[in-house]
Amino acid sequence: MTTDRPVADQSGNASTDPARGTATDSAPETVAMVTDRGRRWPWITLLVVVALVVAAVTAWLVTRPQAKSPEAAARDDLKSAQLALINAPGMHYTGQLSGKDGKSAGLDLRVTNGGVTSGTIDYGSGKTLTYLSVGGKTFTRGGKDAWIAHGLTAEAAEQVGNEVLLRPATVLDVDVAAKLKPxxxxxxxxxxxxxxxPVILGAAALIDGHSVDGVTSGSVTTYLVSGRARRITDxxxxxxxxxxTADEVAQFYRELRPEVTALDNAGDTEASVTAEFAPGSDRCVLFCFESITVTSTPTPFATVNIPGVTPPGDDIVVAYDMAITINGVVAPHPECGxxxxxPGRGTAxxxxxxxxxxxxxxxxxxxxxxVLGRTRADALVAALDTxxxxxxxxxxxxxxxxxxxxxPRC
Incomplete structure (x- = not known):
């Protein structure tokens, strides 16, 4: 069997004999094609890398945390301050209260989220009232000048003296116990x-030597530091x-318990009483006998009037004392007090x-x-414990x- 063998040309490249009609070998063209592809690969790789980088940057721009506007940041801080008050077991407030008529009073009050308030209302030098609110009832006490500043007449203030009185919760027409509950x-x-x-960024105030921006919502402006209210105005x-703290609030309640227990002798200003001596009751036959008719009328701080209907009054307690003077000398008669x-509306x-x-x-x-009486005072002690x-x-x-x-989460 005869086999044709390619004959190398002078350049060293293999070829077949032209006379045999066999095509010349194409190796030089193949090398050129591979060389062109090798030149294109770096550009393709670069384009892929660029596409990946662009995609990554685009994704980052879409998903990155957006910078908050000043109003949005203020809203977040305000929410933190709101939750801090809502979750506080109690707050100690100091500051100033202003009334509609231009009067003002200093406040130093501790108020719990259980609804109990205790502290002082200061109308000026020597005009300080104590203030206690528990179980929906408010009690105040002070000297004559303080009572006058609080709204009593000079005559009434003289009669009250240093007595603890059941009074409306309002101070200068503001219900501080309700308004300051945290x-x-x-x-x-x-x-x-x-x-x-809207939440509005307002003017700054100097607090503890630092400038603090105010945040206003409605009629209230709050000065915030790290999501905590440092000053509140309206x-x-x-x-x-x-x-x-929880321990401070617990101690606050323990200290109040004796004070609330003693409220049985507090004056009840939601009741009014009058007295009428029986004719000739001071005449003596074998012994002397004094008989007095007491009439009571409710005088509640808040009333609901229904035309044609007179609601009955709850029972009240009246402290009484008959001072018997014989020939100008007061004779002790403990049984006469x-x-x-x-009945809150009736006679005895x-x-x-x-x-x-x-x-x-x-x-x-x-x-x-x-007076409040033992039963109602005990009810307030129970309210304090609750x-x-x-x-x-x-x-x-x-x-x-x-x-x-x-x-809440526990």
């Missing part, structure tokens, strides 16, 4: 959940709030028996004073949402 105040600082009310109040429970009879010797003359002075538990629970279980329907 949860209530916290919800007033800013818009509620889902509300788009048309009536200018306050510095200081959070109370005490407490009387009677007081009687006092005493001896009178021949030729002696007697005169009776009667003092009547509606509030203490609520404050303790608030310290353990906190809210993370401003929604009033939210439940």
């Amino acid at each position: 949860e209530s105040l916290g919800r007033r600082l800013g818009p509620g959940p889902g509300q788009s009310d 048309p009536n109040l200018d306050l510095t709030p200081t959070p109370m 005490g407490v009387l429970q009677m 009879t007081l009687q006092c028996r005493f001896d009178l010797g021949p030729g002696q003359h007697a005169h009776t002075d009667l003092t009547l004073r509606p 509030a203490a538990k609520q404050s303790g629970d608030r310290a353990k279980c906190t809210f993370t949402s401003l929604s009033e329907a939210a439940t």
Whole structure:
């Protein structure tokens, strides 16, 4: 078998004999094609890398955290301050209260989220009232000048003296106990959940030597530091709030308990009483006998009037004392004093028996004073204990949402 063998040309490249009609080998063209492809690969790689970089940058631009606007940042800080107040077991407020008539008073009050308030209202030098609110009732006490500044007449202030009185919760027409409850105040600082009310960055104030910007929502301006309210103002109040720890609130309740227990003798100004001596009751047959009819009328701070209907009054307690003076000398008669429970709207009879010797003359002075009484004071002690538990629970279980329907996390 004969095989044709390629003959090398002078250049060293293999070829077939042209006479045999066989095509010349194409190796030089193949080398050129491979060389062209090798030159294109770096450019393809570069284009892929550039495409990947562009895609990564685009994704970062889309997904990166967007810088907050000043208003959005203020809203977030305000929300933190609101939740701090809502979750606080108690707050200590100092500051100033302004009334509609231009009067003002200094405040130094501790207020718990259990609804108990205690502290002082200062109308000026020597005009300080103590203020206690528990179980929905408010009690104040002070000297004559303080009572006059608080709104009593000079005559009434003289009669009251240093007595503890059940009084309306308002001070200069502001219900401070309700307004300063930490949860209530916290919800007033800013818009509620889902509300788009504007939050305005206001003028700065100097607090502890540092300039702090104010954030205004509605009528309230809050000065914030690290998401905490350092100063709160509205048309009536200018306050510095200081959070109370759970231990401080627990101690606060313990210290208040004896004071609340003693409220049975506090004056009840929601009741009015009058007295009428029975004719000839001071005449003596074997012994002397004094008989007095006491009439009571409710005088509640808040009333609901229904035309044609006179609501009955709850029972009240009246402290009384009959001072018997015989021939100008006051004779001790402990049996002629005490407490009387009677209808809040109705009458009751007081009687006092005493001896009178021949030729002696007697005169009776009667003092009547509606008081809270033991039963109602015990109810306030129970309310205080309930509030203490609520404050303790608030310290353990906190809210993370401003929604009033939210439940705390424990």
